[in-house]
Amino acid sequence: MIVAEHLTKRFGPVTAIDDVSFEVRRGEIVGFLGPNGAGKTTTMRILAGVFPPTSGRAIVAGYDVVADPLRARRMVGYFPERISLYLDMTVREYLQYAADMKDVPPAQQKTAIAEAARACGIEDVSHRLIGTLSKGYRQRVGIAQAILGAPRVLILDEPTAGLDPEQVSEIRSLIRQLRGDRTVILSTHVLPEVEATCERVIIINRGRILAVDTLQGLNERLRPRGQVHMEVEGPERDVVARLSEIPGVVQIDRCGASDHAVTMVVSTSGEEDLRPSLAEAVVQAGWRLREMRAVTLSLEDIFLTLVAKGGSSHPA
Amino acid sequence: MSKALTICGRELRAYFTSFIACALIAVFLILSGYFFYSDLIFFVLMGGFVLPSGLWQYVFLDLRMVTLLIIPLVTMRLFAEEKKLGTIELLWTYPVRDGEIIAGKFLASWLFFLTMVVPTAIGPAIFYRWHLFDLGPLAAAYLGLLLLGTAFVACGMFVSSLTENQVVSAMVTYGILVFFWFMTWNEEVADERIIRALLHLSLFDRFYNFARGVIDTKDVVFFLTFTAFFLSLTFLSLGSRKWRGIR
Numbered sequence: 406m407i408v409a410e411h412l413t414k415r416f417g418p419v420t421a422i423d424d425v426s427f428e429v430r431r432g433e434i435v436g437f438l439g440p441n442g443a444g445k446t447t448t449m450r451i452l453a454g455v456f457p458p459t460s461g462r463a464i465v466a467g468y469d470v471v472a473d474p475l476r477a478r479r480m481v482g483y484f485p486e487r488i489s490l491y492l493d494m495t496v497r498e499y500l501q502y503a504a505d506m507k508d509v510p511p512a513q514q515k516t517a518i519a520e521a522a523r524a525c526g527i528e529d530v531s532h533r534l535i536g537t538l539s540k541g542y543r544q545r546v547g548i549a550q551a552i553l554g555a556p557r558v559l560i561l562d563e564p565t566a567g568l569d570p571e572q573v574s575e576i577r578s579l580i581r582q583l584r585g586d587r588t589v590i591l592s593t594h595v596l597p598e599v600e601a602t603c604e605r606v607i608i609i610n611r612g613r614i615l616a617v618d619t620l621q622g623l624n625e626r627l628r629p630r631g632q633v634h635m636e637v638e639g640p641e642r643d644v645v646a647r648l649s650e651i652p653g654v655v656q657i658d659r660c661g662a663s664d665h666a667v668t669m670v671v672s673t674s675g676e677e678d679l680r681p682s683l684a685e686a687v688v689q690a691g692w693r694l695r696e697m698r699a700v701t702l703s704l705e706d707i708f709l710t711l712v713a714k715g716g717s718s719h720p721a
Numbered sequence: 722m723s724k725a726l727t728i729c730g731r732e733l734r735a736y737f738t739s740f741i742a743c744a745l746i747a748v749f750l751i752l753s754g755y756f757f758y759s760d761l762i763f764f765v766l767m768g769g770f771v772l773p774s775g776l777w778q779y780v781f782l783d784l785r786m787v788t789l790l791i792i793p794l795v796t797m798r799l800f801a802e803e804k805k806l807g808t809i810e811l812l813w814t815y816p817v818r819d820g821e822i823i824a825g826k827f828l829a830s831w832l833f834f835l836t837m838v839v840p841t842a843i844g845p846a847i848f849y850r851w852h853l854f855d856l857g858p859l860a861a862a863y864l865g866l867l868l869l870g871t872a873f874v875a876c877g878m879f880v881s882s883l884t885e886n887q888v889v890s891a892m893v894t895y896g897i898l899v900f901f902w903f904m905t906w907n908e909e910v911a912d913e914r915i916i917r918a919l920l921h922l923s924l925f926d927r928f929y930n931f932a933r934g935v936i937d938t939k940d941v942v943f944f945l946t947f948t949a950f951f952l953s954l955t956f957l958s959l960g961s962r963k964w965r966g967i968r
Contacts, residue, residue, distance in 0.1 A: 416964075416966045421966075447966075450810075453814040454813065455813045455967065456963050456966060456967070457963055475817075475818070478815060478816040479816040481814065483811065483814040485807070487807050488807075489806045489808050489810075489811075490808065491731065491735070493735055493738050493739065494731075494734070505723070505724070506727060506812075506816075507815055508816055
């Protein structure tokens with residue numbers, strides 16, 4: 406549904422994005438993740454048709470954004486990073502204007518506007534001037550404008566930036582509702598947002614793509630080796646000594662000990678899951694196992710690992 | 722082209738819901754009314770005989786001044802405001818051609834100008850009730866004024882597309898228009914042939930014929946060319962985002 410092929414954009418001497426390629430399949434929600442200034446907005450502006458790439462090709466819903474700009478833009482709903490709306494219009498007038506501009510057929514405009522307003526929860530302010538609305542409401546009007554007319558592709562540039570936590574979760578659930586129906590590409594520098602809404606993630610830093618994968622895939626790929634977090638009731642020294650004897654255990658890092666219990670991270674080698682052996686050893690020794698789970702990397706860890714790697718292999 | 726009308730409608734409501742529009746129209750009408758009144762008194766007191774050269778010429782040369790004063794303030798916001806607010810980014814992601822955006826905004830400013838000009842006919846209309854006169858020269862003068870205003874609007878819109886600061890937009894438009902006025906005033910500064918060539922480019926010299934009730938096709942073509950020139954420049958200016966990017 407969205408294809409970016411070797412996109413490069415230079416502004417004079419500054420290279421904003423460099424050889425960016427990825428694909429988003431129909432019905433997917435993809436997170437576009439990177440620190441501020443990584444090139445997210447530039448990439449999204451190219452996809453939305455604000456300006457063409459210096460080189461490379463971008464195809465949205467089958468239309469090349471440069472060769473066939475009007476058809477491509479007709480397929481896209483865009484929410485810009487710094488959303489700004491005409492403050493001198495009411496919400497209803499603004500959505501009517503957007504419907505006209507987006508080629509929503511006149512016969513369907515009324516229902517389309519009502520639907521978008523309902524989905525974004527702005528029906529109760531539809532007669533108010535946009536200039537009198539709070540930031541959260543303006544943001545929702547911006548999203549209503551993007552989803553208006555059910556475009557096949559949604560490009561949302563930091564849709565939850567600057568909102569309070571309740572509004573953030575409302576917008577996220579709105580985006581999740583679009584799953585399967587529309588193709589969404591969503592940029593953010595807030596990691597939990599991607600975990601909450603996206604199936605796949607594109608990680609970009611300094612204008613280059615570092616990884617395109619599912620969260621699970623990234624986790625498997627980047628986890629250095631098996632690590633198990635354990636909390637055991639028993640004498641600390643004996644517990645550590647006993648577990649170290651199990652074949653495959655490489656290292657035990659104690660995280661803390663308190664009232665006859667020890668918390669630790671057990672590192673294991675190889676692909677074999679040692680959790681059953683660890684549990685058995687604890688129980689056989691007569692201790693009690695309070696907690697045991699495989700350590701997975703948080704998105705934050707993944708991100709930092711990738712950025713660190715990317716930074717060293719592609720010095721800017 | 723329906724998108725151009727949508728944009729035009731939005732621009733017009735932006736004009737007419739703001740206090741600035743009232744202020745501009747009021748100033749335009751007060752000044753033009755005053756000039757009509759004083760030119761008429763002058764005509765009567767001096768025992769004027771020929772209307773086109775005795776009255777209309779002075780009325781329309783004065784209207785020309787007022788138009789010069791007001792139009793840069795009308796056009797200054799067209800693109801500058803959208804750039805400043807950032808609303809232009811969304812506009813560029815809608816399926817609309819740059820040409821349609823330009824047409825819509827140009828038409829809105831032009832209609833705003835027309836709204837200011839139409840009430841200035843009230844004075845001559847009342848005058849006509851008391852004293853029947855030949856309407857031809859007056860119509861020619863109005864045609865000239867509209868052409869002049871059209872050219873000003875195109876120039877102002879181009880300048881507005883260059884900046885996001887409305888004051889800069891208005892000032893630069895004044896600069897360009899005043900330059901086109903004064904450039905033939907001092908024949909000492911340049912070779913006579915250059916002055917003669919420049920005379921062909923002077924907006925205000927072109928207007929004299931209309932003010933006296935004479936329509937010359939060359940003058941009409943000149944104003945339309947001037948307008949087309951600045952519309953094309955606006956087109957290029959909007960296209961510059963393709964290599965310059967936007968903020």
